[in-house]
Amino acid sequence: MKSMLKIVGLLLLTVFLFASCSKNTDPADVDIFAGTFRGKITYRDGERNITQDNGSVFVTKVGTRYDFRFSDAIPDLTGVEFERKDDNTMVNIGSSGTGVITINKDKLVIGFTRNNQVWGADCTR
Numbered sequence: 001m002k003s004m005l006k007i008v009g010l011l012l013l014t015v016f017l018f019a020s021c022s023k024n025t026d027p028a029d030v031d032i033f034a035g036t037f038r039g040k041i042t043y044r045d046g047e048r049n050i051t052q053d054n055g056s057v058f059v060t061k062v063g064t065r066y067d068f069r070f071s072d073a074i075p076d077l078t079g080v081e082f083e084r085k086d087d088n089t090m091v092n093i094g095s096s097g098t099g100v101i102t103i104n105k106d107k108l109v110i111g112f113t114r115n116n117q118v119w120g121a122d123c124t125r
Helices: 002-020
Strands: 035-044 049-062 065-070 077-086 089-093 098-104 107-114 117-124
Touching: 035 107, 049 107, 049 117, 065 117, 077 098, 077 107
Parallel strands: none
Antiparallel strands: 035 049, 035 117, 049 065, 065 077, 077 089, 089 098, 098 107, 107 117
């Protein structure tokens, strides 16, 4: 009976170890792009021109789109679609505006225009 319990225990331990050692997850599959980035941010429209060297941008993912929430009374930039450039970098796509937004786990660069509004950012984590 003890022999049978040892075999069952060993079998359960083996199953547990295989389940906990699943294949490595690609960081780009995890939402590593969300979070707060800090650095220089800018905004310009017909009435305002804001520049902040110590600003922040909070990045969130909503479905397949990303939202960028700026500090210092800069309007949010929302609903931006991305495609994967390489394993750890995403670049914006679509016709929601013109310009480039590049984001990876350590750096966020924005140069984006939509409806006569211009957002800029050069931030790191």
